Amino acid sequence: MDEFMLIFRHEDGNKVASPEQLQAWMKQTMDWIGGIAAQNKFVGSNGLLFDGSKVVRHNSVVTNGPFGEIKETIGGYITVKAESIEEAVAFAKGCPILVGEGNSVEVRKIAKRDGVH
Amino acid sequence: MAEDIASETFLAAAQTWGLEGPPPNPTAWLYHVAKNKARTTLQREQVFRTNVTPAIKGLAPGNSDPEIDLSPQSIDDSQLQMMFAICHPSIPPEAQIGLALRILCGFGILEIADAFLSNKETINKRLFRAREKLREENIRIELPSPAEITSRLGTVLTTIYLLFNEGYYSESGNAILRKDFCLEAIRLCYMLTGNASTDQPQVNALLALMCFHASRFEARVNNKGDIILYEDQDTTLWNTELISRGGYYLSRAAHGDTLSTYHLEAMIAYWSTQKTDSPEKWENILQLYNQLLQLEYSPIAALNRTYALARANGKQAGIAEAIKLKLIDNHFYFALLGELYTNIDNGKASENFQRAMELARTPADRAMMEKKMLSITSCLKRTSSP
Structure with missing residues (x-):
């Protein structure tokens, strides 16, 4: 069994959702993660806040952001266990952020610290 | 020491039965007397070790009088120290429960064997090995240091919870014994809330959880000993006193910044004491299970979560989720x-x-x-x- 990271990419991090929308989205996300955990495939997750975020660049240049300058922002990630990339992709398909048209979930296998990868 | 207690018990039987005739239930009589003797002996030993010995050593001029402290506080303290010694990570959980039942709760070997659906020899061996191990590891009968107490408390709580479950879900037919196990688990947990260093949120959460579960004790089994499903239970048999006790400990558990599995399970158990179905109830239970599973997976939690999901999101959604569990x-x-x-x-x-x-x-x-x-x-x- 390998571990995969499912990274949530949002097209526009500045979009403001209504409290009702946020609540509905929260429930869908919790149900989605709970479904993975109920299969004993959940490893960990973190939501990433946009408030007060910074970008550090070459020569220690610090800017607010990453909004406006790049097309996509990362909203969070979840780490899962899966037998194959296909299974991990099947998990990703259930991710509620995909309701938003421009959003995507990137699926990446986590490198094992076995000296080979 | 066990042999001494057994011989003393038989001696007492020989003395009193000869004069008054055997009691109506000789086995129970023997257990009762042996249990009391064991308890007294252990307490005496404990008091001797913690109070008498230091007092005698300190008899040098200028020290205060060597009074033996037999107050309930001192006995509770001794039991707490014993609890930490028994619930030690170096011995397997099953042996911890066995030792707790034997030493802290005073149950007989036969009763313990009955509960574990095992026999006397196996239990004796298990307890013997556990005692040897504690001796080898040189485990002291004392409260862990403040730095250690939270992590060691985890093992103690696991043992208490397993003891409770042993009583609540045991396949043993002995209903009275099973109830005694549950009440003993509650007593031990209650004792932890009585000491400032162990009165922590997760301890109160576990106590709340057990109170909520135990509130249905009378309703979940009929007089033939068959289990009555939750939906079919007579709610007038639910113990409202225990339910409100559970609420009290749950509010005491709402401190600190750690959300333990006991907190989540206690909140789920709270919702189970609300017989009336409402969308709010099942949505709450579902979200609690979602969180619980992220902290700790268990097949039973996965199944219960799926049932709650079907109640909250509809049967079709429930079926889709259930199929994935495999x-x-x-x-x-x-x-x-x-x-x-x-x-x-x-x-x-x-x-x-x-x-x-x-x-x-x-x-x-x-x-x-x-x-x-x-x-x-x-x-x-x-x-x-x-």
Whole structure:
């Protein structure tokens, strides 16, 4: 069994959702993660806040952001266990952020610290 | 020491039965006397070690008088220290429960064997090995240091919870004994709340959880000893005193910044004390299970979460989630599928109850699945006949 990271990419991090929308989205996300955990495939997750975020660049240049300058922002990630990339992709398909048209979930296998990868 | 207590008990029997004739229940009499003797001996030893010895050593001029402290506080403290010694990570959980039952709760070897569906020899061996191990590891009978106490408390709580479950879910037919186990688990946990260093949020959460569960003790078994399902329970038999106690400890658990599995399970148990179905109830239970599973996976939590999801989001959604669980050697899994398919696809419901019946381990579970299957089959016949 390998571990995969499912990274949530949002097209526009500045979009403001209504409290009702946020609540509905929260429930869908919790149900989605709970479904993975109920299969004993959940490893960990973190939501990433946009408030007060910074970008550090070459020569220690610090800017607010990453909004406006790049097309996509990362909203969070979840780490899962899966037998194959296909299974991990099947998990990703259930991710509620995909309701938003421009959003995507990137699926990446986590490198094992076995000296080979 | 165990031999001494046994011989003393038989001596007492020989002395009193000879004069007054044997009691109505000689076995119970022997256990009772032996239990009391064991308890007294242990307490005496403990008091001797913690109070008498230091007092005698300190008899040098200028020290205060060597009074023996037999106050309830001192006895509780000794029991707490013993609890930490017994619930030590170096011995397996089963042995910890055995030792706790024997030493802290004063149950007999036979009673413990009965509860574990085992025999006297196995339990004796298990306890002997555990004691040897504690001796080898040189485990001291004392409270862990403040730095250690939270992590060591985890093992103590696990043992208490397992002890409670042993009583609550045991397949042993001895209903009175099982209830005693649950009450002992509650007593030990209650004792932890009585000491400032162990009165932590997760301890109160576990205590709340056990109070909520125990509130249904009278309602969940009929007078033949069969389990009555939650939906069919007579709510007037629910113990409201225990429910409000549970609420009290749950509010005491709402401190600090750690959300333990006991907190989540206690909140789920709280919702179970609310008999009235409401969308709010099932949505809350579902979200609590979602969180619980992220902290700690267990097949039973996964199944319960799926049931709650079906209640909150609808049966079709529940079926879709249930199929993914693939717990194909668990009879509860098929019972859940049977339940979810009922009135959606009764053919499938019947098949699943059939599988559940084949996999069930106890006669009571088999009988329950058979009953479900028959009610579906009669339903099928009625709809297919002209």
